Amino acid sequence: MTGPAAGSGPRVSRIGFRIGGLSAALLGVLVLSTLVMAVEFSANQTRIAEATERFRRLQLAAGAQRDFGALRYWLADLAVSQLTLSERNAGAARDRLTERMGELRSFAPEAASVIEAALEGIWGSAIAAVDAYAAGNRVVGNTLLSQARMQSEAASGALADLVDTLSRQSEQANRTAATAAQAARLRAIVICALIVIAGAGLTAVVLRSILRPLNRIDRAMIDVQQGRAPADLPPEGGDEFGRLSGTLRALHDAQRARAELEQINASQRRTVLTAIETIPDGFALFDAQDRLVLRNRRFLEIFPFVRALSETATYAELLDAELDAGMVEVAQGDREAWRADCLARHSDPSGSRVEVAHGGRWLLVSKRKTPDGGTVAVYSDISELRDRQLDLEAARAEAEQANEAKSRFLASMSHELRTPLNAIIGYSEMLIEDAEETGDKGTVPDLERIESSGRHLLALINDVLDLSKIEAGKMELFFEEVDIAALVEDVRLTVAPLLAINSNSLFVAVAPGVGSMRTDRTKLRQNLFNLLSNASKFTSAGRVDLRVARDGDVVSFEVSDEGIGMSAEQLGRLFRPFVQAESSTAGKYGGTGLGLSIVKSYCEMLGGSVSVVSEPGKGSIFTMRLPARGAEATSPKARATVLIIDDDPAALTSLGTAVKDAGYAVLTASDAEAGLALAREHRPETVLLDIIMPERDGWSVLRTMKEDPLLCEIPVIMVSILSDREMGLAFGAVDLLSKPVDPARLLAALQALTGAQPREVLLVDDDPATRSLFRRILAREGWAVREAADGARALALVAERMPGLMVLDLMMPNLDGFQTLRRLRETEAGRGLPVIVVTSKDLTRREFDWLQANARDVVVKGGDGRAGLLAAISRQVGTGRIAETSGGKSI
Template identity: 55%
Template sequence: MSTPGPAPSRLRWLAENKIPLRIGSLSAVLLGALVISTVFMAFDLMNNLRRIQDANTRFHRLQIAASADRHFGEMRYWMTDLSVSLLTLSERRANAARTELEADLTRLEEFAPDAAGKIRAGTAAYYARALDAADAYTDGNRIIGNTLLAEARLGSDAVDQTLGQLVAQLADEADQANRSATLASQRSVMRALIACVVILIAGAALTWLVLRSILTPLDKVNRAIAALNEGETDVALPPEGKDEFGRISQTLRTLRDSQEMRRRLEEAAEAQRNTIMTAIETIPDGFALFDAEDRVLLMNARFRKIFTGVDDILEPGTAFEQILRAQVERGTVDTGGLPGEDWVAARLRFHRHPDELRQVLRIGGAWVQVTKRKTPDGGTVAVYSDITDLKDKQEELEEARAGAEAANEAKSRFLASMSHELRTPLNAIIGYSEMLIEDARDIGQEEPVDDLEKIMASGRHLLSLINDVLDLSKIEAGKMELYVETFALRPLLAEVEATVAPLIAKNGNRLIVDAQIDPDEIATDKTKLRQNLFNLLSNAAKFTSGGTITLSVKRVRRGGQEMFEFIVADDGIGMNDVQKSKLFQAFVQADSSTTRNYGGTGLGLAIAQQFTRMMGGHITVESQEGAGSAFSFAIPVSFSAQPQAGAGAQEAAHAGRVLVIDDEASARSAVARLVRDEGYDVFTASNAEDGLSLARRHRPDAIILDVIMPERDGWSVLKELKSDPDLCETPVILSTVVTDREMGLAFGAVDHLTKPVDPKRLISTLNAVAGDRDREVLIVDDDAATRTLFRRILVREGWQVREASDGQRALSQLETRRPTLIVLDLLMPNLDGFEVLRALKANAALRDLPVIVVTSKDLSGEELAWLKSHAGDVIKKGQNGRSELVAALKRHMAA
């Protein structure tokens, strides 16, 4: 069953492609005319050939008749000669002529059988009479011989007449055939000439028509294109259609529309450029835009004014390096004591790689803050701000800050000194009050007891206040210490409950203690824990009247660590969000009305927060106005000492500093909270640039890095970290939805965690950063690319890799953790590989540490001998360095 599908497609193709159709039709017509003319000429040629063949046939017949006539004449001659001479030779020749004549008559029978029979009969009769005449002459009968010869001659005349008529007839027929063939050939030539002329004229006419149908639209198209190229907008275009010219017209119309749109966009861009230039000129800072080749593209007048010493060369196209060298040569810039070439090189590095956010320079006697950013096309945007006034004010502020710090230090010293001076008399007042109360009760005098209790209560309150002030001053001075001891928690809770009972009962409150703490042993600072509980319970009792206060204690596990969590909840007045934001600030309460109504100094919660941090925990609050508050803090079951920092430096005791880089706020907050709960100080960044800036500023102990971030992904951040000599040693933990662990390790990460991150694994990974590992190698090389290569090789072999950019940093790392072996470069800044080897041999703890030397240095015989005696293997860079490195690692692991 046939499908009708292709027919419409062929018709559509013919409708859309008329030029091939026209040229094909013209070729078909011309080819058809050529074929027809060739057929007619071939037909005429065949007819002429037939006529020529007929003429040839007639000429051949004429030849046969003429040959018969000649042979008959020869036979008659020899027969006559035989009759006269009676020679045998004449007879033989006559017989030969008769034989030839008989052959001619045989051929003549094919086209003239009657004439051939008549001639044969006459020839036979003549031949017989001539022989009879010869016989008569031989016998001597001449009269009979003459009579017979005369009869034979009459017979021969009849034959000769017949032959003559036949030859004449055939000659006439041959002439007629020749004339007919000649005339037919002439007519064929004439017809061929006429056909050629007709075909030529018709082909030229058709070709002209076809070319005209093609060239006329093409001429219109060419004129339209030329007009469009000249920028004309009102251009007459050929009509649109489905054929080629219609499509060309559509294309030209699209081109015209796009040119019109381009003109509009150019006008809008020019207007925007003018607007931007106007805006740039109105800003108070110097502005310049450089291309990818560091050449000036545009600048404002303020930029020229800042660089007034070299303003004669500030033109578009001027190289930034040329501007810098002109500044140095003319002395219009303060190089800060650096040689001119070094200053120019430093400025070029900052210009081409503006990693830092800003740079402050002294230009033309003014302080200028330079901020640069790279554009997507590789150019640079530079903003120059005159901060001379700010610099002067900063100096004033620095002086004021130094004075304030000195005053604060003096205040702390004064508070510490005065607190100690006041505690002695207060202890005496309290002690004597207690003694007088006991004496009064012993002698039965109850009247002074109330007054003495008031004196004792006031003394204790004042002593508590002084103790708080002293504690706060110690914290601010960084002199507060922890006294860790192991004790049972239940007796402490009972002691706190008994101590705080009078305060709880004062406002008619009830205390409930809920302790789920089996086992209840804890190792921490007992005094500070007791003071924390007392502060929180007294705070709850003060703001609650006729209510219930609950102290809940339970064991919890957070981040892989056992902790005790303490929660003090009340159903008192509660707090709003504004009041909660002011908590934990020294000498600050919720608001002034709280101080008037409830009293207090605002130190209790601030000290509780500091003590909690020192004990390795953190404190939080949940509260709703009119519905009470709940303060909670958690501290480790077994406290391990960590470096401490004073509150004046705004840093609490921590297990280390961790930088979290993640563009998702929720993920960043969750990881930061989890890590902070484990005692780490946390810095966070929402993008790669801020993360790199924080890493360079704070030098964290570990970095938790997301891979997929906008603008710049984590792979590039990790690569830059491992290329920075100051940051290449920092452990990086990848936290991402990407599951390519091997790629992360090859780029330099110490581990790869897949989101959502398992808290236990994250904390154990952070804790393991400072721990020992099996199959751990330290790569010491100042070339970042070489370190990256070795890292990928070693990670593939299952090694944990650390890096150091020079020998000094390597020795620093070896002091904290010993690797399985070292891969060491020889030529490095600060401390080269030879000095590292000498330092290792001089250290008894590191003397047996395997070292593989990898170097590009051309070693002398003495150097090689020395290295072989001080290192395990020596591998040249390049060549078969990769396989040699792996082989050396395997040898050392086997050993």
Template identity: 75%
Template sequence: MTVPPDADGDAAAVPGQRVPRIALRIGGLSAILLGVLVLSTVVMAFEFSANQKRIAEATERFHRLQVATAANRDFGMVRYWLADLAVSQLTLSERNAEAARDQLNTRITALEDFAPEAAATIRSSTDTIWTTAIAAVDAYADGNRVVGNALMSQARTQSDAVTLAMAALVDDLSEQSIRANDTAASAAQDARFRALIICLVIVLAGALLTALVLRSILQPLNRIDAAMADLQAGRAPVDLPPEGPDEFGRLSTTLRTLWDTQRARAELEEINAQQRRTVLTAVETIPDGFALFDETDRMVLRNERFLEIFPFARALPETATYAEFLDAEIASGILNIPVEEADAWRADCLARHANPGGSRAELPYGPHYLLVSKGKTPDGGTVAVYSDISELRDRQVELEAARAEAEEANDAKSRFLASMSHELRTPLNAIIGYSEMLIEDAEDAGDTTSVPDLQRIESSGRHLLALINDILDLSKIEAGKMEMHIEEVDIATLVDDVQATVAPLVAMNDNTLSVTVADDIGTMMTDRTKLRQNLFNLLSNASKFTQNGRVDLTVTPEAEMIRFDVRDEGIGMTPDQLSRLFQPFAQADSSTSSKYGGTGLGLSIVKSYCEMLGGGVSVVSEPGKGSTFTIRLPVSARAPAPADGTPTVLIIDDDETALDSLGRTVRDAGYAVLTATDAATGLALARERRPDAVLLDIIMPERDGWSVLRDLKEDPILCETPVIMVSILTDREMGLAFGAVEQLMKPVDPDRLIAALEALAGDADREILLVDDDPATRGLFRRILSREGWSVREAADGARALALVEERRPSLLVMDLMMPNLDGFQTLKRLRETEAGRGLPVIIVTSKDLTRREFDWLQDNARDVVMKGGDGRADLLAAIARQVGSASATANEEAP
């Protein structure tokens, strides 16, 4: 399609398309000139290339002439030396003739490249002449001069023919060389003339095209310049190029737009004034004080409410600075600040005003409270809003009072729960304990008829105790008072313990339990009791909802977590039931609750414990196909540092078995434990955690214990840390010389250990002082201990217990905490202040929910803490065995 030209003779642009006219014209001119230049260069290069070929041809002709001339000269030398040989018969002449012939053959070989026929003729003739001349020489040598002369005459005749042929070849090549040279010179002259003509044409065409392009650009520019002069003079532009997408069209559009803008400026200024009046009206209508400061901190806007809050500001000019505002505020006397502090207050206000950062501050101001909000504007100014929050402040005071009442009520609830824990667990402890004893007595007496009833009593008591424990645990979780007792846990050992505990529950519904633990599962830092309770809850649930099926427990490492999977083949759950699963007091549905029993607290506690331990619990289930509960808990390589002063012992040993054994022994003694399996890790832990003592093995890979001990003693921070060497080596003196305080032998001698434990109880008298205000509990414990061969004394309160200790020191003291008049804490504190009770082993048996602080204090002042209820009877006997050992067993072994 042909585009019609515009007023300037240019093609009209397509609407919406940007046509860079100047760039197009200059670019087109440059392209044409460049094209002509390239074309001329190509032509000249072609001419130069052709001329170069001609010169090369002339050179080649001259080279051929040189070769032919050299061949003619060499042929003459051959003739000369053959004639000389015929006359002189000298060997030297013969050698010279042969050398000249060899040089001639070389020249003839060169002639073959451009004159093969002539070269072949000359070579053949030369060979004939040579043969004839040599024959003549031989005839002269034989004295036959007639034959020699005839042959030499024949050779001369032949050589004359060759000389004439070579002369003709030289003349022909000379003529060719002259012609080629003349042709090259003539072509070079013609090329130079054509180059001059081309250059002249290019210069003239370039000048003409440049003039045309400049004219097409300068004429519109002159019109644009005239239009700009009109605009500067306040006149409307008249002679403008047509509007369009090219440069001149866009300039024309811009100038017309600029003229329209100038005409609309007055209208915009009026609109702006109207908008300012609107903004001022809006600012005046807001209920808060408002002030706007510019980048120099001068006030540019304020409303009436601002003046009502700060009446002294009415006397200030509207452009007063913030510093002047502060000076007027100080002078007004409304601020209740000492005179000597006024400057500091003013400087602080100026600093906060300069960098408000979106600050909000509540400040008392006279009889009111103000909320001051400040922020920066994009241009560097400051916006300040002053809100009267006196009413909100009063409401806040009321809310604070209500919160205090709620906290007091929550504390009362906690005290009630602690009291209820003691009051409920104590009788349940007696019920469970007496039931166990009655079952044992009935079985010993052969009375099997009462055993099922007694077992039902024991089972009901344990069920009620579990329900109470769940309710108390849930209350502590909701109140945020459940504490974690983090320690190193051997996972395989804990799983074995859980498996043995849950086995009877699994067997009740004719189920089988399968436990799979990864071989490299190792240990983890967690709360042993809560992890055990979680696994027990999940396994007991799986057993309850499964009949004649299988329950699987799988423990595997997963990245930085330990994964516990409990799978059953029970009734399963629907998606709707899964949505309510972990809520307190919620079960799958009412039919499940009525059929299988339960309170719905177990899974809620499992979820809370998992989250408190830094992990989580999830479930996958399908109706009729069973469920799989998965617990994921983090693995920690080290125990957290005790924050309450509990002594810490670092054990360095490459033997995992020794680490576990020593760790349990030290931990049972009330210490926090850090472990390391190599020297480097042990030294790093010692420098980071500053333990109270170090148990150090001597024989370890890479670095032995002696070098570690030397590093510890050379460290200015760790040099005072006591180190006990533990090894199979017997060099005790060497360990003491290196700075150890003691050296123990591996393996530990059981007899020495029992003797040491017996020494804690004093003489061989197996006497226990039992302190508890509940007669039933005292009676139960008395019967339990009597069966184990102990003599028992009783006290109903702490004061009586102190008197009995002064009267005669027992081997052990078993004491409750919750007692009237003098509780267990006070009794234990006073006991440790007496000479008789300072080293007396004490076992605390309590139903009180201990806080972490109480538990740690008891660890420092008592040997063991046993909880009443549940397995309290077995735990008590285990605690006694830990403290004094089985004296009766030792006596039996030593008896003849």
């Protein structure tokens, strides 16, 4: 991507600024014009109000003038007619005129004062004249009336002047208002025209400043859509157009990068397809909807019927086509069960590896889920491998028989040779004594050579016999308390003559406080003798050191010499029977290569180890590390090992003490993960497991053990404050003890696990889920269950303790059910063991007949498998409880 990133720098809204400025300008002009028009309107309104006021005053003055005229008239009529009506009318006219005078006084006080003064004089003179006429005094009446007329002329003149003045003012106000209104209308028209012109101009400018960049961006977008580089874009910046320009350039760069990635992906896809085509196995990829989206030619060779299906065929359609093509041997009534079983495994493969018979050959089907929900399947033709496996099994059996024959031969010959050798050595000693007594010194050296050769041959035969016992597993250990310092001194005295042969010196260093250890004295002594004699044999006129130290419960014995040493290649061949470090060594130094092999075997039997560090020409250092206590737990005659997993230190201490006092070896762990690690490392005979623990509870640990092929056969006793024994048995525990644990009940449970259990089933199946289901079924019926994940482990468990019944699956890795059953029936003890075969395999007639002859019953998984299993157990052991509950759900 070139240029600054879209959105970098300050973000400015230039379009908004322009439109906002235009709107603000137009709004300002509108507001200004409105203010001007409002001022004009207010001025016109004032002028109109003033004209209206002038007109009102004119009307008021005119009314006063009319009322004054009416007053004169009625006063004159009163003087002439003397009528009461005329007097009342004159009074009414006077009242109206007086009322108007109050308003006239507000804007014409001088005229009002003149009129009011004249009014008072007229009224007084007129009334006096009426009274004189009424009295018959006409001269006085005429005089008074003439006086009243003169006074009325003054008032009438004042009213006339006032009306005339107000009339002129009103007319002038009307003309002024009309002129101002006309001028305001013209100004409003001009202002509106200016506003329209200015708004149109500003709008055109703003729209041009927006539309021109938009047109450029629109053309650039068309270029980007058609895959071309945008040719004409506004400069990048913080405004909208700048950000759009940056976005379009980034979009074009992204399109170009995407095109490059698509080319790379296409190239990689071609490479992957080529790689898939080159692998010798069938490969298939199913999407999340189980549609076949990718396969190679080898897959089509194995499943040719796939060619006739559509490219989007589903896995279910492949199964139907496989059944229709007759590639698998499935009975007509079992087609749906076989199909459902295949679909279930395909939907949740969990990295499964299944061996299946297909089209006359054996296939290894490996499946695994992809991150997007699809499934990868690899189909390997293992027909040749299975044939080779059978050949290897036969060869192994022959080799085991030959090895057994060799061990028997060596043991027999060793015993047969030992008798004459003892006679040779005894007679040699007697002849030496006789020669020394008779003084025949010349024969003594020859007799000593005979004795030495006889002893050497006897030691060789003893080594061969020991090796044969070790290989046959018949070597016994006898443990006792051994004083380490005393044993080392005894070895030093014994080996001293051997060191003197090559003029070697021995230095012994025993650390203070090394104390004693419980071990097999003879085996430890023999190991030290072999190491020291070996060091002396390869050292000449040098020094041999023996250092003994103790670190906690481990005692180490270190033997070092200054001999010829060994290379890394020679060290790799060390400790093998009848093999020496170098082929020329035997010719120069002698020996058979058995000593170090026996040392290693004895160390392992005693629960320890032996290691060596060496360099050519710098000598060698052999180190034995042996346990000071509890070694019996590792020997063939030792008691069982018990692993205790509990987060409570007090519970660990109390349970450990009770189990140790009963003679068991004890391993402890304070959390689940440490306990599982110890179980995998030491494979104890029994596990005591607490349920309530932090981070991970006992149920989770038990489930993990039962799903692990290496741990599933270990019996587990749940120990907790909870008391749900049935739940513990369903999960795979052999018993559940409530806290606080009764020591007697605990030891009884342990004794039951190491002793005979007549209602014990050995469940042999490589599928943890199937084992879990069978375990629940059998535990519910009151059976104790041991488990094995393959045939080899099953045979080993049978050799340890014979169960009352075996439930055996046929399809298993390493050693399948047929081979397991065949080997079981080859042993005398195994011939009488009831075996129920439970399998999902589609059996041929020959396989079924063979199983009928070698197994007590055959139950097919699926359908009424659970009822079939319980019914089969009922038939074999005759327990009424089993028979009564044999109906129910399928396995």
